[in-house]
Amino acid sequence: MTTLAHLQENVAIILPEHGLREKLARASKENRPLVIKLGFDPTAPDLHLGHAVVLKKLRAFQELGHQVVIIVGNFTAQIGDPTGKNKSRKPLSKEAVMENAATYIRQLSRIIDTGKCRVVFNGEWLDRLTFNEILQLLSKVTVAQLLHRNDFNKRFTENVPIAMHELMYPILQAFDSVEIKADIEMGGTDQLFNCTTGRHLQEAHDLEPQIVMCMPLLRGLDGVEKMSKSLNNIIGLTDTPEDMFGKTMSIPDHLITEYIDLATDFSEDERSALRERLSSGENPMHIKKLIAGNIVRQYHDAGSAEAAEAFFINQFQRKVFEEKTFDMVLIASLGLKDLTVPLLDVCHRLKQDETRSGIRRLIVNGAVTLDNEKRVDPVELVRLKSGMRVKIGKRLFVELV
């Protein structure tokens, strides 16, 4: 595969179409690395496989010696990217920004070489703009252009409020490209508008416009929406091997080919082999196991991948209760006064993220099992003893000790 083909693999949108070839040629002639821009908002950062799609592409550039510039949008975060969801965000404290940036970069380092990245904060230049300069910027973009953007257009036609400052978001993000003289801006396809606005602004500032490269949006566990923390459908880069494996197994079958292409690092041959097996009618579960194993291997290691698969098979596929893996929990650590307590209390101690009402419902609905016997009475008194095995819902297995 040629370098160009490699760089363009899986890319959903590239503008202008042949721009990348020219950029690469120019860079090598001038003997300089290309500046590749990646921006993020320092709101609670939890990177997932969807981000990884973009990051892997970034890594490909990095491996060729190009310069990745990470822009921490500490200024733009105050607005919040109106893409998709439309909630205005609260300003973050400076400490929170720094801390989030640090976690973000720590997670990035799982995929790209952060040691070689330049990290900048866009407050550095955006904070300093005078009103005059802002007006200059605004004069470069028309309302019609902004309304072209899908989410604005949609909200506008549906009479959903759009605050003026939200309209600024793409423009400010675009100005970042001017500031760092980006050669290429990467993002998901949902970033298309923001990125092309970068091109416009660069041209208006007599800079060579950046190439826009948008990666497809990986869909999340629900099989419909893009992977996104707020939709609670992510496979996180920092998930445990078991979770990664299990979550991958739970994706709907129609997502399999998408995951083969975007989430695994199989070779081209291996991929087509998998697709072949899938279309020949093999049980999709087998293919998913291979995908899941591959994913775990990428973010953990081969040993964890094997263990995760074994865990999955035993925990969820085989039906033998006695042989499942139970998390050990000290009875003493539950903070109960007595060893004979209502079932509700025990379960609540074991699953504290749930309200007592929620636990009560779980019990009544038959989600709770004591030593493999269903218990449906929340006030039933149970005598706790070492070795007692409690199962709550599909995933919580606990052995008291």
Add this chain to the structure above:
RNA sequence: GGGCAGGUUCCAGAGUGGCCAAAUGGGGCGGACUGUAAAUCCGCUGUCUACGACUUCAUAGGUUCGAAUCCUAUCCUGCCCA
């Protein structure tokens, strides 16, 4: 600035004095089935010291035996006019 419409539980969206913790759908959760897939069926979906109590229908007051529903003020949004 004027006129009109509106702000309901995770979302959409009913409800216009008591039968309302609030229809219906979606989502989520749980159970059955299964491949932690899809489809299907059933149940749950404000909180709690739980056959009762408490807090919710933009906010603050008020009328009433009783309000999400009526009145007043305030805040917010959309549309139209200027």
